[in-house]
Amino acid sequence: MSDSLQHREQGLSFEITARSGTARVGKLHTAHGVFETPVFMPVGTNANVKLMRVDQLKEIGVQILLGNSYHLAVKPGLDVIKLHRGLHGFMGWNGGILTDSGGFQVFSLKELRQIDDDGVMIKSPVDGSKLFLTPEFSIDIQKTLNSDIVMVLDHCPSPNDSYEEAVRSLKRTQYWAERSLKHGVNSWQLLFAIAQGGVYEDLRRLSAQKLSELPFSGFAIGGLSLGEEFEKTLRLASVTLESLPEEKPRYFMGGGSPELIAHLVEMGVDMFDSVFPTRLARHGAALTFRGRLNIRSARYKNDLKPIEEECDCTVCRNHSRSYIHHLFDRGEVLGGILLTHHNLRFMMRFMQRLRDSIANGTFSEYKKEVIDSYVKGEGDGLCSDIAGDALSR
Numbered sequence: 001m002s003d004s005l006q007h008r009e010q011g012l013s014f015e016i017t018a019r020s021g022t023a024r025v026g027k028l029h030t031a032h033g034v035f036e037t038p039v040f041m042p043v044g045t046n047a048n049v050k051l052m053r054v055d056q057l058k059e060i061g062v063q064i065l066l067g068n069s070y071h072l073a074v075k076p077g078l079d080v081i082k083l084h085r086g087l088h089g090f091m092g093w094n095g096g097i098l099t100d101s102g103g104f105q106v107f108s109l110k111e112l113r114q115i116d117d118d119g120v121m122i123k124s125p126v127d128g129s130k131l132f133l134t135p136e137f138s139i140d141i142q143k144t145l146n147s148d149i150v151m152v153l154d155h156c157p158s159p160n161d162s163y164e165e166a167v168r169s170l171k172r173t174q175y176w177a178e179r180s181l182k183h184g185v186n187s188w189q190l191l192f193a194i195a196q197g198g199v200y201e202d203l204r205r206l207s208a209q210k211l212s213e214l215p216f217s218g219f220a221i222g223g224l225s226l227g228e229e230f231e232k233t234l235r236l237a238s239v240t241l242e243s244l245p246e247e248k249p250r251y252f253m254g255g256g257s258p259e260l261i262a263h264l265v266e267m268g269v270d271m272f273d274s275v276f277p278t279r280l281a282r283h284g285a286a287l288t289f290r291g292r293l294n295i296r297s298a299r300y301k302n303d304l305k306p307i308e309e310e311c312d313c314t315v316c317r318n319h320s321r322s323y324i325h326h327l328f329d330r331g332e333v334l335g336g337i338l339l340t341h342h343n344l345r346f347m348m349r350f351m352q353r354l355r356d357s358i359a360n361g362t363f364s365e366y367k368k369e370v371i372d373s374y375v376k377g378e379g380d381g382l383c384s385d386i387a388g389d390a391l392s393r
């Protein structure tokens with residue numbers, strides 16, 4: 001029996017190996033490997049991380065990625081996934097996969113859904129087909145996808161929702177979490193609950209406390225980084241974290257800017273996902289430790305330097321800023337491919353540095369360095385990523 005399987009059978013899917021204040025380094029044991037945390041998970045909504053092959057994801061150090069139950073249940077449909085014995089086989093990916101429950105689509109397709117305590121009827125924006133998503137059906141989809149980490153269906157309120165609406169979604173989220181737990185996942189899958197509570201501190205605390213009483217393998221913080229003020233995101237995340245069990249993994253859903261991640265890792269968040277690095281790349285923005293570069297800018301036309309001197313990625317070893325600028329200027333798809341590769345490698349290097357700094361006791365200094373250099377660095381004025389984060393899932 002593999003070590004990982006033994007760990008999970010003993011209910012020990014997560015171990016903390018180093019700490020610095022409330023920040024921690026850990027190991028998450030799943031059916032497709034052991035992942036070091038804090039970890040960043042690229043988003044692969046339609047069974048692909050846009051513009052990246054799976055062998056390239058492996059090459060740059062991606063351990064686990066995110067798939068989306070709702071989108072995959074609509075297209076290609078579960079019958080096709082079954083033919084491949086799950087999402088790993090379908091994608092040709094043997095690393096970890098976390099699947100979202102569809103809860104976020106419930107939130108983002110506001111005009112196309114009807115919601116009650118039983119579940120949610122969603123009309124597909126792709127083909128108009130209707131799908132009635134219940135907590136149990138969401139789990140069944142994720143069992144068919146055979147992901148390593150299954151998320152419960154939740155009801156994510158909008159940051160503009162009233163206190164009463166936030167209470168209603170909190171109660172529904174709790175009820176759905178209990179139903180999900182009762183329904184159960186495959187023995188090799190981990191089931192995570194999602195704390196909600198809108199923009200209200202007392203509701204955030206209450207949601208986290210109530211869910212913590214249940215035997216989930218991990219807990220997510222949902223419904224943040226949706227356009228509320230940065231300081232508010234941090235405060236609400238902090239309140240939630242204080243009420244979650246310390247020994248279980250904590251996942252902040254949909255936050256990807258280096259600044260946000262550095263703050264949340266300090267508070268003890270272990271897992272992140274966001275379309276932030278890949279979406280920026282397709283729009284011509286490169287992430288570096290000195291800030292964000294808009295490679296479309298004419299200032300890079302004759303710039304022979306790589307995107308980032310210190311980066312070990314194949315793009316930085318072989319191509320100049322000038323070349324990538326030219327590709328974007330001509331509307332060539334390769335420009336987005338090259339920047340996506342670099343940006344994801346940047347995220348992997350960033351997370352590795354965070355883990356190393358926690359393990360060797362230099363986290364506080366490193367966090368300050370990230371904030372100083374990334375936010376106030378020599379990037380070309382696009383360094384505030386808060387707006388980017390609002391679009392991040």
Ligand SMILES: [Zn+2]
Pocket residue numbers: 307308311312313314315316317341342343345
């Ligand atoms: Zn690079």
